[in-house]
Amino acid sequence: MEMFLMAAIMSLLAVAVCAVLFAAATRDEREAPRPAVPAVREPQRFFVSVPAARAEAARDGMDPELVPVEALLLRIEQHIRLEQAAAESFLNRPTDESLHSRTTSRLVN
Amino acid sequence: MTSVHADLLNGLAEGDAERILALGSRTALSAGQVLFDLGDAADSLFVVESGRVALTLPLRLPDGQRDVLVEERSPGQALGWSALVPPHRFTLKAAAAIDTEVLALPRVALFGHFAANPEVGYVVTRNVSAVVGQRLQVLQTMWLREMQRVVEIRGIRARSLA
Numbered sequence: 585m586e587m588f589l590m591a592a593i594m595s596l597l598a599v600a601v602c603a604v605l606f607a608a609a610t611r612d613e614r615e616a617p618r619p620a621v622p623a624v625r626e627p628q629r630f631f632v633s634v635p636a637a638r639a640e641a642a643r644d645g646m647d648p649e650l651v652p653v654e655a656l657l658l659r660i661e662q663h664i665r666l667e668q669a670a671a672e673s674f675l676n677r678p679t680d681e682s683l684h685s686r687t688t689s690r691l692v693n
Numbered sequence: 694m695t696s697v698h699a700d701l702l703n704g705l706a707e708g709d710a711e712r713i714l715a716l717g718s719r720t721a722l723s724a725g726q727v728l729f730d731l732g733d734a735a736d737s738l739f740v741v742e743s744g745r746v747a748l749t750l751p752l753r754l755p756d757g758q759r760d761v762l763v764e765e766r767s768p769g770q771a772l773g774w775s776a777l778v779p780p781h782r783f784t785l786k787a788a789a790a791i792d793t794e795v796l797a798l799p800r801v802a803l804f805g806h807f808a809a810n811p812e813v814g815y816v817v818t819r820n821v822s823a824v825v826g827q828r829l830q831v832l833q834t835m836w837l838r839e840m841q842r843v844v845e846i847r848g849i850r851a852r853s854l855a
Contacts, residue, residue, distance in 0.1 A: 653754055660752065661762045668764075671834035675827075683834065684841060692842055 663691040699740045700824060701771045704816045713813070716806060717798040722746075722789035735775035735783045737797040741766050744793025748772065748785045760786060774825055776800045 651659070666689045674682045687693070702710040719742065722728060728739065728746060739746075745767050749760035763785060766772045775783045777800065807814025 653756060653759065656754070657752075657759055657761060664761070664763060667835045667838060668831060670838065671831040674834050675830050683837065687838075692846070 659689070659691045663687075663689040699769050699771060701738075701740060701817060701820050703820050705813060709810070709813050709816075712810075713798070713803070713806065713817070714796065716802040717796040720795050720797055722793045722795065724789055724791050724793075726789050728787040728789065728795065729773065729783045731783060731786045733783045735773060735781045736801075737773060737799050738771060738776045738803065739773045739787075740771050740796045740798065741768050742794040742796055743768055745790040746772060746787050746793055746795065747790040748787050750785060760788075765790060771821075771824070774821065777803075777821065 666687055670682075670685055670687060673685075699710075702713060705713070717737075717740070720728075722744070729735070731751065745765055747762055748764045748766065750763050751758045752761045766787075772787060773783065775781060781800070803817075807817065
């Protein structure tokens with residue numbers, strides 16, 4: 585009887601030790617550092633690197649928008665036309681509201 | 694439109710207008726051809742006879758300098774006021790937007806004619822001052838609107854020192 589109890593206790597201890605070792609082994613696997621995922625490459629943009637533009641924009645508190653130069657020039661010219669029209673409108677009827685009227689120009693919106 | 698109906702000659706008798714126009718010489722420009730560049734000596738005032746002239750300013754971009762359209766002049770409108778204002782240097786670049794013909798009025802001939810005909814000179818300079826004054830008011834307003842935007846975009850907050 586004593587031999588049987590001794591064998592049973594030893595078996596239980598062996599099972600417990602195996603369980604602890606198994607748990608430790610699987611935990612190491614879960615916590616092991618993941619293989620480095622290659623950084624997502626930013627698409628190639630015009631003239632400036634995206635991180636540099638973002639850093640500059642972050643410094644200015646703005647979200648950068650990268651557009652082709654020709655599109656930028658068109659926006660600038662449209663902005664000038666809209667501002668000239670707004671200025672002429674103000675001069676026809678000078679009021680504080682017309683002086684500071686909002687523009688729809690995409691250059692500043 | 695003929696030059697007799699030019700903004701510059703508003704209020705003049707037809708004979709007086711024609712005598713001023715006779716002081717000038719016509720120049721044909723093909724599309725894209727430069728009439729004058731920023732910084733050039735401004736010796737003549739121009740009146741657009743036909744076509745269209747683009748007035749541009751240089752804008753610096755990462756890939757170099759680009760011309761930005763500031764204004765356009767169409768038939769009957771004058772350009773090149775710098776010819777009348779010291780130090781007589783153009784402050785914009787002018788180029789034909791399409792095939793264009795302009796009348797060049799030399800400053801020396803123009804001022805000589807005004808000296809001999811003060812009443813004509815008075816009418817023309819009144820027209821010039823009206824156009825220049827209107828442009829000044831527009832630019833002043835545009836400048837103030839831009840300043841307002843700079844203040845808003847930069848989030849500048851002023852506080853009283855008191």
